[in-house]
Amino acid sequence: MSQYLNEKIKGIKPSGIRKFSEMASSVPGVISLGVGEPDFITPWHICEEAIYAIESGRTYYTPNLGLPELRKEICNYYQRRFGCNYDWKKQCLVTVGASEAIDICMRTLLNPGDEVILLSPCYVAYTPSVELADGVVKYVNLKEEEHFKLTPEALEEAITPKTKMLFLNFPSNPTGGIMTHDDYVKLIPIIKKHNLVVLSDEIYAELTYDGTFCSLASFEEIKDQVIILNGFSKAYAMTGWRLGYILAHPDIIQAMIKIHQYTIMCPSIISQYAGIEAAKNGDEDCKMHRESFLARRNFIVNNLNRIGLTCHMPQGAFYVFPSIEKTGLTSEEFCEKLLFEAKVAVVPGNAFGESGEGHVRISYAYSIDLIKEALSRIEKFLKQF
Ligand SMILES: Cc1ncc(COP(=O)(O)O)c(C=O)c1O
Structure with a gap:
């Protein structure tokens, strides 16, 4: 059907994040630290206003x-x-x-x-x-x-x-x-x-x-x-x-x-x-979320550095971007191997542009327990290098 498609669209590459999330969803027991989405649910007082809008016919x-x-x-x-x-x-x-x-x-x-x-x-x-x-x-x-x-x-x-x-x-x-x-x-x-x-x-x-x-x-x-x-x-x-x-x-x-x-x-x-x-x-909600992410950031950065994935201290958002250069693998090779051997999904740095090569992106918008388990799998995985 490609004759029907717009030329510009043909040249657009699919998102590297989606590609890896789809691959990850085919692996049973995988822990995915791939997606950039808070693990909290929307604060209830915010949901209530939406419910009230529906109840009062503001549709x-x-x-x-x-x-x-x-x-x-x-x-x-x-x-x-x-x-x-x-x-x-x-x-x-x-x-x-x-x-x-x-x-x-x-x-x-x-x-x-x-x-x-x-x-x-x-x-x-x-x-x-x-x-x-x-x-x-x-x-x-x-x-x-x-x-x-x-x-x-x-x-x-x-x-x-x-x-x-x-x-x-x-x-x-x-x-x-x-x-x-x-x-x-x-x-x-x-x-x-x-x-x-x-x-x-x-x-x-x-x-x-x-x-x-x-x-x-x-x-x-x-x-x-x-x-x-x-x-x-x-x-x-x-x-x-x-x-x-x-x-x-x-x-x-x-x-x-x-x-x-x-x-x-x-x-x-x-x-x-x-x-x-x-x-x-919502200022208080933001503060609560920020404090929770900060604790997770400190936990994941300290542990990644301890197990040998050197990582600068990110000062915002909820991602870490450690270097994987020591393993000798490209970021895609690293992520595929990590996914299939250790059942942890992270995103190759090159999904964010060529200069992201040599890194992977790990989202820490997940519970500390999940992050802990993922880190222990990554630690075992790294022993081969
Ligand atoms: C830097 C950046 N901008 C924009 C977006 C899209 O956000 P929204 O959910 O508001 O469309 C994202 C989502 O990951 C993002 O990371």
């Missing part, structure tokens, strides 16, 4: 931008937590997860041939979303010895006359790296000088462990150039509700609406009512 379409009350609460939240001001009437668009947000940003902003700087390794959806919008990806390879941060030198070097966009994601999936306020300060003159539009995927903002999270939107001098992507999936354990948002200049939001209104119309109203409660009264 219709909402405005394309999203429910006004939700947009107000999202803007209140960004102000309260990160000190960034946005006008809920003009600068906030509610999306179906950060995933829709990524897609419509690309389709709204890119012209064919525009270059987009991605930091490698990066979240698996970034490259295809650029390519589907006819953009050209330019990678900046982040280095473990620099704690997977973007340096001004590396950014400057990647910029060409065709560069339009810089796409950031801190805390990062898959490395757990963060950028502090001082790290960002060094990038601001470059972003200004080259007039870049910067997407900042801040979906792991609440899961920052060491230091405080700094939103790129807090830099007033580039705020018009910054587009914030965020969502409820990770911090509130709401992956299945499919709720995210974009904060940006009113002109950009107006342009994005043209795509969103025809393809999505609006996210589920039931999820939007849950989102109001999360944004308004």
